Amino acid sequence: xxxxxxGEQARSTADAVARRSYGKLVAFLSARTxxxxxxxxxxxxxxxxxxxxxxxxxxxxxxxGWLLTAARRKLIDFARRRRTGDLASGELQRLAEELETATxxxxxxxxxxxxxxxxxxxACAHPAxxxxxxxxxxxxxxxxxxxxxxxxxFLTSPAAMGxxxxxxxxxIRQAGIPFRIPEREELPGxxxxxxxxxxxxxxxxxxxxGGTDAxxxxxxxxxxxxxxxxxxLLPNEPETLGLVALMLHVEAxxxxxxxxxxxxxxxxxxxxxxxxxxxxxxxxxLLSRASSLxxxxxxxxxGALQSAHVHRRRTGQVNWTEIVQIYDVLMELSGSPVxxxxxxxxxAEVAGAAAGLESLEHLTxxxxxxxxxxxxxxRAELLARTGASVSAHHAYEVAIGLERDPAVRRFLxxxxxxxxxx
Amino acid sequence: xxxxxxxxxxxxxxxxxxPEQQGQGLAAYKSFMEALTKSDALKASGRLxxxxxxxxxxxxxxxxxxxxxxxAETKEQLGGYFLIDVPDLDSALSxxxxxxxSGHGTVEVRPLWVM
Numbered sequence: 001x002x003x004x005x006x007g008e009q010a011r012s013t014a015d016a017v018a019r020r021s022y023g024k025l026v027a028f029l030s031a032r033t034x035x036x037x038x039x040x041x042x043x044x045x046x047x048x049x050x051x052x053x054x055x056x057x058x059x060x061x062x063x064x065g066w067l068l069t070a071a072r073r074k075l076i077d078f079a080r081r082r083r084t085g086d087l088a089s090g091e092l093q094r095l096a097e098e099l100e101t102a103t104x105x106x107x108x109x110x111x112x113x114x115x116x117x118x119x120x121x122x123a124c125a126h127p128a129x130x131x132x133x134x135x136x137x138x139x140x141x142x143x144x145x146x147x148x149x150x151x152x153x154f155l156t157s158p159a160a161m162g163x164x165x166x167x168x169x170x171x172i173r174q175a176g177i178p179f180r181i182p183e184r185e186e187l188p189g190x191x192x193x194x195x196x197x198x199x200x201x202x203x204x205x206x207x208x209x210g211g212t213d214a215x216x217x218x219x220x221x222x223x224x225x226x227x228x229x230x231x232x233l234l235p236n237e238p239e240t241l242g243l244v245a246l247m248l249h250v251e252a253x254x255x256x257x258x259x260x261x262x263x264x265x266x267x268x269x270x271x272x273x274x275x276x277x278x279x280x281x282x283x284x285x286l287l288s289r290a291s292s293l294x295x296x297x298x299x300x301x302x303g304a305l306q307s308a309h310v311h312r313r314r315t316g317q318v319n320w321t322e323i324v325q326i327y328d329v330l331m332e333l334s335g336s337p338v339x340x341x342x343x344x345x346x347x348a349e350v351a352g353a354a355a356g357l358e359s360l361e362h363l364t365x366x367x368x369x370x371x372x373x374x375x376x377x378x379r380a381e382l383l384a385r386t387g388a389s390v391s392a393h394h395a396y397e398v399a400i401g402l403e404r405d406p407a408v409r410r411f412l413x414x415x416x417x418x419x420x421x422x
Numbered sequence: 423x424x425x426x427x428x429x430x431x432x433x434x435x436x437x438x439x440x441p442e443q444q445g446q447g448l449a450a451y452k453s454f455m456e457a458l459t460k461s462d463a464l465k466a467s468g469r470l471x472x473x474x475x476x477x478x479x480x481x482x483x484x485x486x487x488x489x490x491x492x493x494a495e496t497k498e499q500l501g502g503y504f505l506i507d508v509p510d511l512d513s514a515l516s517x518x519x520x521x522x523x524s525g526h527g528t529v530e531v532r533p534l535w536v537m
Contacts, residue, residue: 155512160512396453397453401450401454401456402457404516404524406525413446
């Protein structure tokens with residue numbers, strides 16, 4: 001069948017709806033059935049039906065409403081096929097009526113579909129869901145990304161990722177995880193899991209900042225989008241604003257992280273003219289709004305660290321004392337060895353390489369750091385500055401062996417060979 | 423669990439590099455091995471000579487055939503391996519991603535049968 005012009009228009013309308021409303025449709029339907037997997041199937045059939053129907057009958061005035069109605073019919077079909085016997089008919093009737101009332105209310109006069117994406121995010125990042133699958137689950141249900149793409153960003157096999165996602169969706173349905181925004185008392189802890197999941201998606205997406213791997217690059221953008229959505233839905237949560245500010249600052253420097261040859265450029269040597277000023281300003285604005293809300297947290301502090309580097313753009317100098325102070329507070333909050341490494345590097349700028357190295361020594365016993373490239377790179381850098389070139393050479397060796405980005409590897413190799421020539 | 427990382431790379435591309443680039447490339451492998459050793463994951467490893475040195479043997483109907491050349495002519499050829507012992511697939515995959523070959527070729531990750 002040739003679709004011609006009508007087919008193309010149908011395709012572009014469907015694409016636009018998918019981008020704008022996919023998550024909204026999944027959230028709205030799942031909140032009623034709790035069966036995310038069936039909702040996704042129903043929606044994908046609804047999109048397929050749209051591509052067959054719209055070229056012939058024209059695109060509807062309210063495409064979201066059309067898709068919602070089509071998906072609802074599919075869902076009722078699924079339920080009817082799955083459950084037979086009198087026992088289920090009452091439940092089925094209720095489902096049909098509920099979906100009918102809800103969809104009628106939203107399709108009449110093209111009223112906006114109620115936005116329940118926040119409730120969906122909280123379901124996906126529920127404490128009953130394995131922490132490692134929360135970010136993938138949010139990416140899939142809210143954005144419609146497929147398991148293969150998510151898998152390659154999270155460095156796992158598509159089959160394994162697919163299985164984890166299926167299990168998580170089963171858990172939401174079987175364990176009866178609610179689709180709601182937690183009460184005020186629980187909100188801080190629960191919100192933390194959502195923020196962590198979004199930040200995990202962002203960090204995974206950001207590993208290859210050269211942008212050679214489209215799947216990773218897109219993921220960073222999607223995570224930023226989810227963060228901004230969250231900030232829009234919960235405008236008075238300072239940590240949400242802090243997370244978005246942090247992501248904006250990191251994204252702003254992406255163009256400067258590679259030179260013309262594709263080689264890695266460390267922060268201190270970046271051409272500040274390449275930083276995205278609009279993003280930096282937006283990040284700064286969010287941070288000041290967050291601080292007016294009077295509750296400090298990890299993401300605001302990390303955002304503040306990024307902001308301290310922007311200081312260099314204005315004054316030509318980095319305020320290392322301020323940076324060490326922020327790391328001190330972060331250390332108290334998280335006790336994370338990653339924070340400790342960065343603090344040691346900042347401390348070296350204030351109090352000398354030996355002081356930095358000494359604070360790094362406290363971490364050598366931590367088994368988590370044995371395979372953590374930044375730990376070895378930091379150690380190598382500080383050893384080199386104290387003149388211990390043999391130990392520095394070895395630490396660089398391990399760091400190079402642990403790095404997965406060829407550009408960063410070349411950068412470390414250059415540092416290592418500069419050592420031998422010194 | 424034991425996994426074999428099979429490294430498929432283009433030997434001709436290696437020959438076209440400057441000696442300095444070759445040195446840097448090989449050094450990256452040395453570093454990778456050092457990191458594997460440091461975390462007690464390395465069981466064995468080896469680098470194969472190019473496929474121009476390969477000879478293939480096949481016995482059909484009792485007749486032995488010895489052929490000059492590799493089993494299959496492809497741009498990327500099996501060039502080496504790392505046998506590692508790690509807790510799970512995700513851990514093996516993260517080592518594969520760090521392996522320099524994944525940057526200029528392909529790394530296949532295969533679990534070994536448990537005997």
